[in-house]
Amino acid sequence: MxxxxxxxxxxxxxxxxxxxxxxxxxxxxxxxxxxxxxxxxxxxxxxNMGIEFKGGAVFTTPKTDVTVAKATEVAEEASGHVAIVQKLGNGTMRIQVSGLDTDQANGVKTKIAADLGMKEQDVNADLVGPSxxxxxxxxxxxxxxxxxxxxxxxxxxxxxxxxxxxxxxxxxxxxxxxxxxxxxxxxxxxxxxxxxxxxxxxxxxxxxxxxxxxxxxxxxxxxxxxxxxxxxxxxxxxxxxxxxxxxxxxxxxxxxxxxxxxxxxxxxxxxxxxxxxxxxxxxxxxxxxxxxxxxxxxxxxxxxxxAMKALRKRVLAKRASGARDEEPEGTEEGTEVVAQARAGRAAGRRR
Missing domain, CATH: 1.20.1640.10 (Multidrug efflux transporter AcrB transmembrane domain)
Structure with a gap:
């Protein structure tokens, strides 16, 4: 074992x-x-609520070597809103911009594609409503x-x-x-x-x-x-x-x-x-x-x-009577209870 x-x-x-x-x-x-x-x-x-809860647009770019910092700067300049950019495992980027309607999203898509050196049709745009x-x-x-x-x-x-x-x-x-x-x-x-x-x-x-x-x-x-x-x-x-x-x-x-x-x-x-x-x-x-x-x-x-209070009293009384073989081992609570019982018994004898 x-x-x-x-x-x-x-x-x-x-x-x-x-x-x-x-x-x-x-x-x-x-x-x-x-x-x-x-x-x-x-x-x-x-x-930090996602765009699914606030509404806005999600742009997905083709595989690119553009840095996240550069893409963020371009997206925020094009939209006038805070952008969240993630570099995905296949080299593409996911750009989230909150607070955009359909017309605004189309304009932002065009600007992002132009500034990042991509074809506009290669940039996918999804509009998400807050509802x-x-x-x-x-x-x-x-x-x-x-x-x-x-x-x-x-x-x-x-x-x-x-x-x-x-x-x-x-x-x-x-x-x-x-x-x-x-x-x-x-x-x-x-x-x-x-x-x-x-x-x-x-x-x-x-x-x-x-x-x-x-x-x-x-x-x-x-x-x-x-x-x-x-x-x-x-x-x-x-x-x-x-x-x-x-x-x-x-x-x-x-x-x-x-x-x-x-x-x-x-x-x-x-x-x-x-x-x-x-x-x-x-x-x-x-x-x-x-x-x-x-x-x-x-x-x-x-x-x-x-019932549990009565049980505790019986356990204390049993331990106080000297039944050491029944004392619980390995718990500090049991040790404390036994000590209290012994102290009570000693006080009783003094009286």
Whole structure:
């Protein structure tokens, strides 16, 4: 067995582990800081909406040796608007100019062809109306709302409402971070971006549902024992699926990274940038939230139940009575609970 496989087996059996749930306040603080940064970026810089949402013209040139800087200068001078120029992998160029109507687009096309030394008929011009982008955005919002409702309903039925709430918060967390990254780096938001954002919703839920399923099974008869509190059981379930979560996330990120850094960076494929950045950030944020947000939130909500409070008292009492062989290993929360129990017992003796 490999070292990683051996570590995974030990995590699954509870022989080793990291106290993710016990340190939940730290993870909450980190997530809140990241989320606030994303919201500030959105408020200050806003999103760089693509031409599909603003309307305008897209000019595609034949293969050329003209530099991006030169093409940008020519397009902006010809149109009087800001131009976005991309060098595509086959040597052609894609020039986007917002705010042009049909007559203006024809004139700009003629000027671009003349200034760049091309035949006018070789320059393709496509006019995009803003209404099309509005339809895409409205359908995306509708799809997002329906997806969220279905997720909450399904998780509430398959697991319980606390897990549904935790998963929903984790999803909102992932989407906020992904959109905030777009605002920070200035990547253009296109229909490809919308597709990527809707795609990551499923990936974000994958690891979360795996952990929740293991936790549901492990905590089925949790009130009939006095070995672990609910938070400790949640932490054990999380550690048991940790290596699996890391492996699946890395495997999913590798091809997406290839699209982002090779396809988008070196080949200059614009649509690949739009989809791959949202997928890359969303996958990473989803893996983070399933480990550091969703499961600790479930533990917080469950520990408020009277049954779980009574269980915690019984576990403390059992440990205080000297049953050291039942003390949970490898979690800081368990160690803290035992220390509190011992301190309480010593105070009782002094009285």
């Amino acid at each position: 490999s070292k990683l496989g051996d570590l995974g087996a030990k995590l699954y059996r509870g022989e080793v582990g990291y106290d993710f749930v016990g340190k939940r306040m730290l993870w909450y603080a980190v997530s809140i800081l990241i989320t606030i940064t994303a919201i500030v970026a959105l408020a200050v810089q806003g999103l 099309w982008g509005e339809q895409i955005a409205n359908k995306a919002w509708t799809g997002l709302a329906v997806f969220m409702v279905l997720v909450v309903v399904y998780l509430a039925i398959a697991f319980e409402w606390r897990m549904a709430v935790a998963a929903l918060i984790a999803l909102i967390h992932d989407l906020t971070i992904t959109v905030g990254i777009y605002a920070l780096v200035g990547f253009e938001v296109t229909p490809g971006t919308v597709i990527g954002l809707l795609t990551i919703l499923g990936y974000s839920l994958y690891d979360t549902v795996v952990v929740f399923d293991g936790l549901k099974e492990a905590s089925k008869d949790i009130t009939k024992q006095t070995r672990y509190t609910y938070s400790e059981m949640a932490n054990r379930s999380l550690n048991g699926t940790l290596v699996r979560s890391i492996n699946t996330t890395v495997v999913a990120l590798l091809p997406v990274a290839g699209l982002l850094f090779i396809g988008g960076g070196f080949l200059g494929a614009g649509m690949l940038n739009d989809i791959s950045l949202s997928l890359f950030v969303g996958l990473a944020a989803g893996a983070y939230s399933s480990i550091f947000i969703a499961t600790p939130l479930v533990a917080d909500l469950k520990e408020r139940e009277p």
